[in-house]
Amino acid sequence: MPEETTTEQVEQQSEESRTAPEAEATKADPWSDPEAARKEIEKLRKESASYRTKAKELEPFAKKAKELEDAQKSEQERLNEQLTAAQERAAKAVRTAVASKVEALAAADFADPEDAAGALDLTAYVDDDGVIDAGAIKADLADLLKRKPHWGKPDEGPRAPRPDRTQGSSGNGNRTSSDPGDIFAGLMQQALKGH
Template sequence: MSEEIETETKQVEQQSQESEAAPEARESQQEPFDEARAKKALSKKNSENENLRRRVKELEPLAKKAQELEDAQKSETERLTESLTAAQERAAKAVRTAVASKVEALAAKDFADPEDVAGALDLAAYVDDDGAIDSDAIKRDLAELLKRKPHWARPDEGPRSPRPDRTQGSSGNGNRTSSDPGDIFAGLMNQALNGR
């Protein structure tokens, strides 16, 4: 609609310019000056110009409305573009979080600190266009990383058995009793005789 208005406005302007240039061309072709004919031609041109001005005034509100609609549509497009960008950023963050979790879960078995592993790998490389995570590629890269950085490996811990601490219990405070049955019996007799 705005294209039609612009085209019609250009036509009106062009006709106006042609009508202004026409009297000069006619004067050079005509020989004697006829005042009545000049007034009639001038009146005709003034009438045409008035008609053109009126048409332009009629079309101005339509052109303004078309421009407003175009601006409103542009604003809506900008708003939708911003919304789409924000949604894409949230989706990318969710994918990065999912991949990091998968990497940490797979690294927990062999690495002392799985979070270090997630920071050392390019997490985006493990996601395809559909958003699927390639676990096999993660496992391969984890094995390669462990070869390059063996100090990141989890220490080999066999089954842990508690080790006795001799400083705990009665042996640590100097009142250690003997575990010999004769010494135990002698201690009990001393207590009985002393009345304790």
Template sequence: MPENEETTEQVATETQQPEAAPEAEQATTDPWADPDAARKEIEKLRREAAKYRTKAGELEPLARKARELEDAQKTEQERLAEQLRAAQEKAQAVQQRAVRAEVRALAAAEFADPDDAHAFLDLTAYVDGEGDIDTVAIQRDLKDLLKRKPHLGKPADNSPRSPRPDRTQGSSGNGNRSSSDPGVIFAGIMDQALKGR
């Protein structure tokens, strides 16, 4: 019986040792703890990445062919529907640019910055089913916008006006115009100096 007890103790001791062993193995197999092991791990990862890049490069032509086959298998109706959808999107973009330009043009007279006007308006509301732009509605909404947000309008010119010059007064009014050109002035001085001799 004493032999059995020793065997049991040995088995118990052996089972306890492997529990501590993975921690020791993990500490020694951690490639990032040692710079040389880290370099080797990085090189290994680079080789794997290069292998996957090569595979992706090889598969790209196959993916392109699959897309082409898929497009070829589409019915004529599906292709036409896609073309129609693309044309409608383009037409809608052109309409929105036209509405934005119309809003800017109509807002230029009363707004300090005409670009502010279309920022506050729903541009899609001004195009009817036939694609025409409703300028009356734009003008109405611009006036309403100025009532709600008067700071967007041009500032009122309340400053006193300076008088306009009267060109009949002064030296130009009696026909003796003096030029501000230095060459003409110098020629006049020289002419007077020569006559005075």
């Protein structure tokens, strides 16, 4: 008997294995059988309709979520713009403070201290805490004056005299006229006297 059950089981398995590929082929390709295809189409239509219904139900929620996201995004953008503007103002204030310090230190040796402030990298003299390094500025100003000595103040030695037009022959009343006619008349009188 045990042999009979085994034989029957083997026959059933072989029968199932023969029908299984046919069933799988039908399941895998429902379009080969028109009735199965129609059932598959109906199934897909119902499924599609249920998805459309769910999508319509969820549409207002999606719209609200999008509005909230946009509102949050615009708030973040506004805050980012404010932060950027504040950082720019702070950087400008630091540059102005450093430029003032450079000009103050350059005033002793430079003819125009603004030249020194324009030639140096002002951001290099400020640390993360906003403290200005005056020693580094002095060293760089000395180096800059060596490279561009013509930017320095002129020596305060004896000054060259400036001409004073009120002195000399014009100051004692013997001033000659600058009128060409008077000059020509004077030349003619001198020429007639000499003859």
